[in-house]
Amino acid sequence: MAGSAPAALLVRDLVQLVTPAGTGAPLRGADLRRVDVVERGYLLCAGGRIADVGRMADLTSKRLRSHAAGEVAELDGRGLCALPGLVDCHTHACFAGDRVGEFALRAAGATYEELHAAGGGILSTVRATRAASADELRAAVGRHRGWMRRHGTTTFEAKSGYGLDRDTELAQLEAVRAAGGVPTWLGAHALPPEFDDRDEYLDFLVRDVLPAVAPVADAADVFVERAAFDAEQARRLLLACRDAGLALRLHGDQFTEIGAVPLAVELGARSVDHLEATGADGVRTLAGSDVVAVLLPASALFLGRPMPPARALADAGAAVALATDFNPGSAFCESLPLVCALACTQLRLAPEEALAACTVNAAHVLGRAGEVGRLAPGYRADLVLLDAPDWRYLAYHLGGDVVHTVIEVGSIAWQRSA
Ligand code: NIG
Ligand code: FE
Numbered sequence: 001m002a003g004s005a006p007a008a009l010l011v012r013d014l015v016q017l018v019t020p021a022g023t024g025a026p027l028r029g030a031d032l033r034r035v036d037v038v039e040r041g042y043l044l045c046a047g048g049r050i051a052d053v054g055r056m057a058d059l060t061s062k063r064l065r066s067h068a069a070g071e072v073a074e075l076d077g078r079g080l081c082a083l084p085g086l087v088d089c090h091t092h093a094c095f096a097g098d099r100v101g102e103f104a105l106r107a108a109g110a111t112y113e114e115l116h117a118a119g120g121g122i123l124s125t126v127r128a129t130r131a132a133s134a135d136e137l138r139a140a141v142g143r144h145r146g147w148m149r150r151h152g153t154t155t156f157e158a159k160s161g162y163g164l165d166r167d168t169e170l171a172q173l174e175a176v177r178a179a180g181g182v183p184t185w186l187g188a189h190a191l192p193p194e195f196d197d198r199d200e201y202l203d204f205l206v207r208d209v210l211p212a213v214a215p216v217a218d219a220a221d222v223f224v225e226r227a228a229f230d231a232e233q234a235r236r237l238l239l240a241c242r243d244a245g246l247a248l249r250l251h252g253d254q255f256t257e258i259g260a261v262p263l264a265v266e267l268g269a270r271s272v273d274h275l276e277a278t279g280a281d282g283v284r285t286l287a288g289s290d291v292v293a294v295l296l297p298a299s300a301l302f303l304g305r306p307m308p309p310a311r312a313l314a315d316a317g318a319a320v321a322l323a324t325d326f327n328p329g330s331a332f333c334e335s336l337p338l339v340c341a342l343a344c345t346q347l348r349l350a351p352e353e354a355l356a357a358c359t360v361n362a363a364h365v366l367g368r369a370g371e372v373g374r375l376a377p378g379y380r381a382d383l384v385l386l387d388a389p390d391w392r393y394l395a396y397h398l399g400g401d402v403v404h405t406v407i408e409v410g411s412i413a414w415q416r417s418a
Contacts, residue, residue, distance in 0.1 A: 008046040008068035009410055011385070013056060014077035017041035017375060018391040019084055020356040025369035026292055026319035027360055033352045037391070043082055044068060045381035045410035053375055075412070080404055081391040083355065084375050085154025085382030086336040087362035090273050090294050090323035093144040093158040093181070094137055094172040097128030099328045112303050112330060113255065116227055122162070122190040125328055129162035129172070137175040144326065144334065145179045149414050151335040152384035152403045155363065155372050157323075159221055161186030166209045173216040182366050184249060185210075185217040188229050188237050202233055206240045218367065219247035219270065224260040231259030238267055247367060253277040255305075265289040271321065271365045275308040276300050283309055287316035292365050294321045295357070297342035299331035310347035320349075321365050322357040337402055340395035351392040381410035 020027060021034035042059050044052040044067055051067040064072065102115050102124070115121045132140070141158065148156055158181045160172035169187055176183040187205045195201040220241035222234040228251075229237075238248050247270045252260020254274035261282040264272040273294035275282070286293050295308045313320050322339050325331040333339070336358050343354040363373030372380050386393055387404040394402060406414040 008044065008051070008070065008072040009075060009381075009407070010042060010044050010064070010072050011075045011077050011082060011383070011407070012042045012059070014041045014043070014080055014082050014385075015039070015389055016081040016391050017043060017053060018081065018355070019375040020360045020373070025360050025364040025373070026321070027356045028319045029317045032314060032320070032356050033350055035352045035355060041082070042077070043375060043383065044072075045407070048381055048409040050375060050377050050379050050381050052377060075405070077385065079387065079389070080385040081388050081393070082375065083152075083384050083386065083391060083394065084359045084373055085384050085406065085408065086152045086358050087155040087366065087373055088148060088153045088323050088326070088336055088358070089157050089271070089321055089362035089365040090296060090325055091148075091156055091158045092161060092186075092325070092327035093148070093156065094141045094160065094175050095125050095129050095162050095328050096132035096136060096140055097125060097328065099124060102329065103332070106303075113227060121329055123193065125162045126164055126190070126192065130165070130168050134171045134175065137171055138178055141175045141179040141181065145181065147334040148326070149406055150403060151337055152406060153334070153336055154382035154384070154406060154408050154413070155182070155366065155368065157182040157184055157366055159184040159186040160213070161189030161221075161223075164190065164192035166212055169209055170212050170216065173213055177216060182368075183217045184219045184221050185213045185241070185246065186221040186223070187213070188222040188234065190223065190228060198229060198233055202229075202237050205237060210240060210244055214241075214244040214246060217246055219249050221249040221251060223251040224258060224263070225251070225254055226256050226258065231263045234260070235263055235267070238269070242267065249273065253282060257282060261285050264291045270367070273323070274299070275313075276305050278309055280312075283312045283316050283318065286313060287318040290319070292319045292321050292361060294323055294365060295343070295347060296323055296325035296331065297346055298333040298339050299325040301342060301346070302331045302333065307346045310343065310349055314349060314353060319361055319364070320353070320357050321361040322354060323362060337394050337397070338399055341398045344395040345398070351395045354395050381407060383407045387416070
């Protein structure tokens with residue numbers, strides 16, 4: 001109900017309370033490894049915000065009263081570790097149907113690119129998504145959002161890109177917004193069947209679709225790839241999107257390096273995502289820029305592709321983020337804890353780096369670093385409580401059932417049944 005602030009909630013007796021250190025974003029270099037760990041801690045939420053954080057030994061009723069006037073509900077944190085709610089900055093969570101048949105074909109040897117070239121892949125999800133009603137799309141995003149929440153995600157981005165026409169793209173973006181997500185317009189995801197010329201399709205996007213989607217989307221994204229759009233085509237579309245007030249993202253270097261990284265830097269994009277094929281020049285270019293390298297190891301794993309050069313990027317000083325890439329074709333995986341496990345085992349990131357990459361740095365990619373991604377007074381009271389004696393179980397417990405409770409805007413949004 002409008003105007004009724006959530007009651008105060010005290011999460012007490014936590015084993016550990018952990019947050020990326022400092023106040024800036026994005027974190028890079030040595031800062032990417034700095035976390036603040038409070039042993040035996042508490043966190044007080046009031047009015048949907050974090051009001052206070054500290055050690056149990058310092059928690060007095062006077063201190064509590066100075067931060068929360070009315071009744072304070074309590075949550076027993078014994079045996080639990082608190083982290084910032086996780087931020088998934090790259091998903092394709094608005095889709096109908098599935099691609100389980102293609103999954104089986106890939107298991108038998110077909111490649112993702114072959115399926116795409118044969119009219120399957122993204123275009124098969126486009127057919128299913130175009131056939132869905134707006135209500136069905138809203139229900140799909142809501143269901144997928146629930147899956148993400150159970151893995152600790154409290155902020156999520158989701159792209160369009162399975163409509164490729166004005167009305168379905170718009171319906172996708174509205175469904176994402178209605179579910180509380182951050183919508184990104186990915187009109188240039190593939191060439192739809194009613195076009196046979198990429199430049200004509202881009203003309204249509206700029207003329208007929210961009211004016212309709214710009215008020216709903218936060219950002220625009222382009223799939224820069226041999227089988228999708230080249231760097232010149234991406235530049236044209238992204239410049240029009242920037243003029244329309246959208247932040248810019250790119251899918252780049254997933255299979256081939258065809259200029260996505262220099263283009264992202266030239267245009268001042270928020271991020272370039274994937275990077276499985278990025279070489280030494282791309283690493284250097286990103287490290288010298290403000291563009292965040294968004295790494296999607298679940299997608300590389302799911303497709304049996306090489307992992308992105310995460311260690312080289314982090315060592316060179318690039319800002320890195322981690323995300324699931326949740327979608328029906330290349331990454332049917334909604335779990336950021338699993339992505340953190342892959343980051344530590346396959347990308348050779350430290351648990352501290354993985355945590356920063358899917359909290360503060362991911363929040364930066366979404367333009368929300370002052371709002372979410374840290375456990376500190378003033379931030380939105382979004383947190384995840386792990387059933388673990390050490391917060392690093394987030395990445396250590398591979399595929400494990402680590403998430404105990406998810407708190408969003410100061411209220412319990414999900415809790416594991418006993
Ligand atoms: O990020 N590579 C392009 N887009 C998605 C996959 C979408 C799909 O296969 O449906 C990705 O991997
Ligand atoms: Fe993607």
